[in-house]
Amino acid sequence: MLRNYFKIAWRNLAGNKTYSFVNIGGLAVGMAVAMLIGLWIYDELSFNQSHKNYRQIARVMQQQTLDGEINMGGNVPAPLFKELQTNFKTDFSSVVITSWLQRHTLTYGTATFTKPGNFMSAGTAEMLSLKMKSGSASGLTDPSTILLSESTAIAIFKNADPVDKMIKINNDLDVRVVGVYEDIPYNSEFHELGFIAPFALFVSSNQWVKEAVENGEWKNSSFQILVQLTENTDYKVVSDKIRDIKLQKAGSDDLKFKPQILLHPMNSWHLYSEWDNGKNVGGRIQFVWLFGIIGVFVLLLACINFMNLSTARSEKRAKEVGIRKAVGSQRVQLVGQFFSESFLIVFFAFFISLLLAWLVLPTFNGIADKQMFIPWRDPVFLVIAFVFTLFTGLTAGSYPAFYLSSFQPIKALKGKWTPLGLRATLPRKILVVLQFTVSITLIIGTFVVYKQILHAKNRPIGYNKQGLVTMLVNTPNLHRHIDALLDDLVKTGTVTSLAESAAPPTEVFSANVGFNWKGKDPGLNSEFATIGISHDFGKTVGWQFIAGRDFTRTLSSDSAGFVVNEAAVKFMGLANRGLNHAVGETVTWDGKPFKIIGVIKDMIMESPYDPVKKSIFFIHPRGGRFITARLNPGTNSSLAxxxxxxxxxxxxxxxxxxxQFVDQEYALKFAAEERISKLAAVFTVLAIFISCLGLFGMASFIAEQRTKEIGIRKVLGASVTNLWQLLSGDFVILVLVSCLLSIPIAWYCMDSWLEKYTYHTNISWWIFAAASAGTLVLTLSTVSYQAIRAALLDPVKSLRSE
Known part of the structure; x- marks a missing residue:
């Protein structure tokens, strides 16, 4: 019987090529989209799971009350490391202190490489379950050793064995390679970790770190701490135990910030990393839900095509059903027959979708910034694929199977059953409206996301980023010769100015408290971004002064001067009488007086979607680790x-x-939103394609079904335009209804999305108008071919008797 079902199903497919193409093509595209989104969601949900102990690993977080709001951060004081190690042994099987990931130079012989790495304490390799390719991870207990990732080892040593070879870090620290670990997977927070050096080496080579560790500086929160909980230990219970450690240990000055120590589990780092006033408000999990919903709806659109075309063709299947019932077929057998057709179509569509997904996956990875692959040999994938195909077949085939099997044999055989009644056409109309409601909502959402990105890109940034180049300096030699370096470059006509800073123009690496000024509320606990610079930094980046002046070398008093941004002046209340009056005001920093010499427009150094941090610029005695150069506009950049x-x-x-070019680094701040925009645009185009494919099939069938009616109308004098309006009108009305439904849905969803951005665009009326108009044009373009083709038929052929 089953064999007979599939034989009949194959004959129906082969005999109706347009119907088969539309159904298989639409389902294949829908399934391919769902498959790609499924791979993306799996990659997001499995983030950090390459670390064997990821369920027990946590980052130690610090909560403080600043400017009346609760702030959360992963920066903690160094003494907390020993405190957790010593007094909480029963709660933690391992505690690791680490620096922040930064790029460092690694030198072997005459070859030098720049790689990102961390200084981390012993136990790191075991905590992160690093897979050693050679050597041993235990060497981190020796401060003169280093572990290299496999790719770093290959870059430096090629095919030679790197173990026991000597290299230099930052041209200063001699270390011995004691092990090589396998590159950490891309879907891990640590995938960029090119090397691991002992934290003890970081302490011995940096005076400020040594002071923070040896003097027990609880005020200096410049480090990270990772912990691994013992088995069957609850995060919340341990968080409650360690909550008040800093409150008990810190000095009286820190008590006003109400510091608390908490744990953030590794399995929440990637998807739940956003905080608002001390509470976790999610993060990338919203995109997981968003694309999951899009994937379901795109697949549903393809299934709707199948349902619509199957039920629309019911007139041709009515007599078949009547005959089968007359000779004794039970309804359950007919349901089985129609389901077999559905599963045959879905079976073909699934294999085509696999091919499509495999072909576009490299491009999809590039857009999504992923390294995903189709796990062909994974039994779990095969089971999921089977369930996915079964679900699609049931979803697409259920309505046609039960609908077609419900025909009454007598009416079907007498020809009295008609598919054009309201009961037959209303479900199809509802499904078409649902299709285009989803598609138009996606179009509007894509427009809004793109508009938000443009809005942030057009935001004034407070300096001129064009022609700026930033260079990381890992040696004091350049700082000692900075003036000579500038002279040499000016002589070549390459650059017009050069400056040093503790952070690049696109980042803020340091924030401090302890500031006081005239009129400050004694109960206000404030944190300012603090950027150490050389005298020519403002001239180099192109500060835009509102009041006062820039730093100058001719005035030694400028070493005790501040240039502040507009946000800082407004926060301190010094702008009440005008920004000019802020110049000359005294601000103390940890008791030391500084005078404001200039006020600049807000300079966007972090997220362009958030308010600018109140910032203070001061003369750094050592210049900083970054050199920024302003290229001469008339010089070729490659030559420069x-x-x-x-x-x-x-x-x-x-x-x-x-x-790095500063404008390129600034552009990276839009990368996450641009990826979402591109992915949404791709899925929207595919959703529209599937919907239009369904319309094409429906229009083709209706035109065929109304051939004789069209012939009669032509004989009676109807023009091609009249007939085109007749055949297209119903579809236009359905799309207009979809527009009316999609507009409030899209407005609500996108308004909620925009609320998470402090600096955001508005939702303009033209977006809804453009999306609706564009969809109508696409609808008419899709339907018009079949409508005009039917209208141009010779009425003699249309009215010819069967």
């Missing part, structure tokens, strides 16, 4: 970079020349 590299090598021959 070559000249800069030559000058750099002159004063620091062993250092690699690494640079």
């Amino acid at each position: 970079l070559k000249n800069i590299e030559t000058a750099f090598k002159k004063y620091s021959p062993d250092s690699p020349f690494n640079y």
Whole structure:
């Protein structure tokens, strides 16, 4: 019987090629989209699971009350490490203190490489379950050792064995390679970790770190701490135990910030990383839900096509059903027959969707910034694929199977059954409206996301990012020769100015408290972004002064001066009489007086979607680890970079020349939103394609069904335009209803999404108008071919008797 079912199903498919193409093509595209989204969701949900102990690992977080709001951060004081190690042994099987991931130079012989790495204490390899390719991870107990990732080891040593080889970190620290670990998977927070050096080496080579560790500085929160809980230990219970450690240990000055220590589990780092006033408000999990819903709806659109075309063709299947019932077929057998057709179509569509997904996956990975693959040999994947195909077949085939099997044999055989009644057409109309409601909602959402990105890109940034190049400096040689370096470059006509800073123009690495000024509320606990710079930084980046002046070398008093941004002046209440009056005001920092010499427009150094941090710029005695150069506008950038590299090598021959264009670094701040925008646009186009494919099939069938009616109307004088309006009108009305339904849904969803951005665009009326108009044009374009083709038929052929 089953064999007979599939034989009949195959004959029906082969005999109705347009119907088969629309159904199989639509389902294949819908299933491919659902498959890609499924891979993306799996990658997001499995983030950090490559670490064997990820359920027990947590990041130690610090909560403080600043400016009346509760702030959460992963920066904690160094003494907390020993405190957790010593007094909470029963709760933690391992405690690791680490620096922040930064790029460092690694030198072997005459070859120098720049790689991202961390200084981490012993136990790191075991906590992160690193897979050692050679050597041993236990060597981190020796402060003169280093572990390399496999890719870093290959880059430096090629095919040679790196174990026991000596290399230099930042041209200063001699270390011995004691092990090579397998590259950490891309869907891990630690995938960039190119090397791990002992934290003890970080302490011994940096005076400020040594003071923070040895003097027990609870005020200096510049470190990260990772912990691994013992088995069967509850995060909340342990968080409650350690909550007040800093409150008990810190000095009286820190008590006003109400510090609390908490644990953030590793399995929440990626998807639940956003905080609002001390409460976790989610994060990327919203995109998991968003794309999950999109995937379901796109697949549903393809299933709707199948339902609509199957029920629309019911007139041709009515007599078949009547005959089968007359010769004794039970309804359950007919349901089985129609389901077999559905599963045959879905079976073909599934294999085509696999091919489509495999072909587009590299491009999809590029857009989504992933390294996903289809796990062909994974039994779990095969089971999921089977369930996925079964679900799609049941979803697509259920309505046609039960609908077609319900025909009464007598009416069907007498020809009295008609599919054009309200009961027959209303479900199809509802499904078409649902299709286009989803599609138009996606179009509007894509427009809003794109508009939000443009809105943030057009935001004034407070400096001129064009022609700026930033270089990381890991050696003091360049700082000692900074003036000579500038002279050499100016002579070549390459650059117009050069400056040092503790952070690049697109980042804020430091924030401090302890500021006081005239009129400050004694109960206000404030944190300011603090950026150490050299005298020419403002000139180099192109500060826009509102009041006062820039730093100058001719005035030694500028070493005790501040240049502040507009946000800082407004926060301190110094703008009440005008921003000019802020110049000359005294601000104390940990008791030391500084005078405000200038006020600049807010300079966006972090997220362009958030308010600018109140910032203070001061003269850094050591210049900083970054050099920023302003290229001469009339110089070719490639030639300029070559000249800069030559000058750099002159004063620091062993250092690699690494640079970033500031405008490119700033553009990266839009990467996450742009990825979402591109993915949404791709899925929207595919959703519209599937919907239009269904319309094409429906229009084709209706035109065929109304052939004789069209012939009669032509004989009676109807024009091609009249007939086109007749055949297209119903579809236009359905799309207009979809527009009316989708507009409030899209407005509500996108308004809620925009609320998470402090700096956001508005939802303009033209977005809804453009989405509706564009969909109507697509609808008419899709339907018109079949409508005009039917209208142009010779009425003699249309009215010819069967």
